[in-house]
Amino acid sequence: MAAGFQNSSIDALEVALTDDVLIVHGNTPLRGQIRVRGAKNLVSKAMVAALLGDEPSRLYDVPRIRDVEVVRGLLELHGVKVSDGDEDGELVFDPANVERASTDEINVHAGSSRIPILFCGPLLHRLGHAFIPDLGGCHIGPRPIDFHMQALREFGAVVEKRPEGLHLTAPNGLHGTKFSLPYPSVGATEQVLLTAVMAEGVTELRNAAVEPEIIDLICVLQKMGAIIKVHTDRVIEIQGVTRLGGYSHRPIPDRIEAASWAAAALATGGEIEVLGAEQVDMMTFLNVFRSVGGAYEVTDARAPRAGSAGQEGGIRFWHPGGELRAVALETDVHPGFMTDWQQPLVVALTQARGLSIVHETVYEQRLGYTDALNSMGATIQVYRDCLGGTPCRFGRRNFKHSAVIAGPSKLHAADLVIPDLRAGFSHLIAALAAEGTSRVYGVDLINRGYEDFEAKLAALGAHIERP
Ligand SMILES: CC(=O)N[C@H]1[C@@H](OP(=O)(O)OP(=O)(O)OC[C@H]2O[C@@H](n3ccc(=O)[nH]c3=O)[C@H](O)[C@@H]2O)O[C@H](CO)[C@@H](O)[C@@H]1O
Ligand SMILES: C=C(OP(=O)(O)O)C(=O)O
Structure with a gap:
């Protein structure tokens, strides 16, 4: 057996x-x-961030892994044009025509990855509505998303759990907030970042996760035009802006x-x-x-020298x-x-x-x-x-x-x-x-x-x- x-x-x-x-x-x-190549736990999030911009973004060193395929599929369903760049592993995301996708189409990706939960903020900003399928990811415990939901509600989102998945709206827009995480969750910190960057006003996140992948996501968002300060003691402060552009990024x-x-x-x-x-x-x-x-x-x-290719x-x-x-x-x-x-x-x-x-x-x-x-x-x-x-x-x-x-x-x-x-x-x-x-x-x-x-x-x- x-x-x-x-x-x-x-x-x-x-x-x-x-x-x-x-x-x-x-x-x-x-x-x-x-x-x-680029970290699984950064690349997939940088791909979601591309949704927030009004210009194309360019990501290098993207590995050929399933999580990338899932996020690519979800972006394409929402009207983001994804194409290969000149370099092996380079992807270009054009978010000029972001649009709603049908729940049936989105649900093709149900149970395949945890990344769909991070579409909440960007889709609310772009479309005023988000539908999130059941999450996948490794079965290593219950993996609740209560911190994500609490934070989104603090921003002003209305979350409705239906049998086919989560529906979110923001009838009065998304507004900066003060929020302290009960535990420094990586995903919930990313949720707050991806929502706060274009929320109206200032957001202060306490007890934030500060993994290198999170700092790299902050670098991506900063390249797009976000204003994010990482203070000592796990405090992150985000000043919301009204528009973000594209980025060009080589991930950690x-x-x-x-x-x-x-x-x-x-x-x-x-x-x-x-x-x-x-x-x-x-x-x-x-x-x-x-x-x-x-x-x-x-x-x-080692940098290339005359007669050698570098290392x-x-x-x-x-x-x-x-x-x-x-x-x-x-x-x-x-x-x-x-x-x-x-x-x-x-x-x-x-x-x-x-x-x-x-x-x-x-x-x-x-x-x-x-x-x-x-x-x-x-x-x-x-x-x-x-x-x-x-x-x-x-x-x-x-x-x-x-x-x-x-x-x-x-x-x-x-x-x-x-x-x-x-x-x-x-x-x-x-x-x-x-x-x-x-x-x-x-x-x-x-x-x-x-x-x-x-x-x-x-x-x-x-x-x-x-x-
Ligand atoms: C795609 C990705 O980046 N995955 C990584 C991410 O997962 P993920 O972002 O899912 O992990 P979290 O940091 O959020 O989870 C940490 C702990 O917080 C708990 N929790 C989390 C959110 C919430 O709303 N409520 C709650 O109770 C979880 O059950 C877990 O016990 O960080 C983990 C911790 O470094 C890594 O193992 C995963 O590889
Ligand atoms: C737990 C992991 O990933 P995920 O959060 O995507 O399930 C992991 O990469 O080990």
């Missing part, structure tokens, strides 16, 4: 997934060079993908240079990577030999250890000597994937208590959100079903590190956030095949 789906109708599931399986021959160190690189490849290098005993990876966005990850016993070198970009910078990650060391870590909002770095790194922690502790404080149900690693020989126990760190929102609330990983464990092959994006990548890494041949079902899910992952794996020497 495939690990991870013990309680569902596995026969039906396996039939449905037979075409979507990757055969992974393990025990091969990954070695080589790959490149990451995907620090989650970069860390995933770093974890793959460590877990398989290999060496991967991730071109495009930026040290400044990954400092917290790099500290943990070194504490575990991984090695890295930041390879700065793109990145970070080279490798396993230096010897034993890895157990660590205690806690996921947190920026500048803490990202929750999205957690699952790939845990695979490497199964190879560390001693007891590692992981306290997941961002999502209440992001450790379910450890069952699959245990089925491969790992020893991971999950707990309801807040272990190894400060008590978090999930303590004493029945959520298994702390893990103790005992290592080193010899991993062996298994049949696995991918439950979500990052857990899926961790399953792949585990299969690559394990002895024997694994079948990994549902791998298509990984295309939601990792561009060309199969081609990259092949380039790194992985022995993978489709049946």
Whole structure:
């Protein structure tokens, strides 16, 4: 039986997934060079921001991932003309003819991504009405949108929940407001930014998220003409403006993908240079990577000189030999250890000597994937208590959100079903590190956030095949 789906109708599931399986021959160190492009968690939001302008916008280094396809589809349904630019990965958005789309057409994208919720503010500004389909994204807890809704209501939006999705209007326009988030939510901060930039008057957001992707979105909005001040202590102040133009932007690189490849290098005993990876966005990850016993070198970009082509910078990650060391870590909002770095790194922690502790404080149900690693020989126990760190929102609330990983464990092959994006990548890494041949079902899910992952794996020497 495939690990991870013990309680569902596995026969039906396996039939449905037979075409979507990757055969992974393990025990091969990954070695080589790959490149990451614009961050999934910025690119999709910058695409939504293009809707606010009255001129075309240009975004470079856009990865070919599912979330980008979904947002492109939604923009096109609303009359935004999206075309390829001259450069590979360059997209041009022309919002000259923004128009309403039918709920049926929009609902084609129901359940496919979390980004549609960020269309609220821009559509209200452009059309006075927004329809938002059911959201998708990773199943890592309930993921409510109450902060988004509260903030939109504060701006003056009227939100109506109907069976087919959310309908929003702003009968008296959108007005700046003072709002404090109960938790520094990334999405809710972006919701406020995308709404406040063209709301009348000043908005003050307290307890805002300040992830690098948010700062990059602020850069995009500033290029369009927005006035946004980032104060200390998670306070963001936005002065609404009456018009925004277009932007031309090269996004920050995907620090989650970069860390995933770093974890793959460590877990398989290999060496991967991730071109495009930026040290400044990954400092917290790099500290943990070194504490575990991984090695890295930041390879700065070199400008072309006469007779040479120059060199793109990145970070080279490798396993230096010897034993890895157990660590205690806690996921947190920026500048803490990202929750999205957690699952790939845990695979490497199964190879560390001693007891590692992981306290997941961002999502209440992001450790379910450890069952699959245990089925491969790992020893991971999950707990309801807040272990190894400060008590978090999930303590004493029945959520298994702390893990103790005992290592080193010899991993062996298994049949696995991918439950979500990052857990899926961790399953792949585990299969690559394990002895024997694994079948990994549902791998298509990984295309939601990792561009060309199969081609990259092949380039790194992985022995993978489709049946
Ligand atoms: C597309 C995207 O950018 N996804 C990222 C984004 O997700 P996303 O923006 O959905 O994550 P949030 O930061 O909003 O969520 C953080 C926590 O706040 C809670 N919450 C959030 C909103 C709300 O209205 N009510 C509420 O209770 C969530 O359930 C969660 O426990 O940030 C997460 C945290 O860095 C990352 O893991 C995701 O990869
Ligand atoms: C949780 C993630 O993404 P999303 O918010 O799109 O589900 C992720 O990228 O790991």
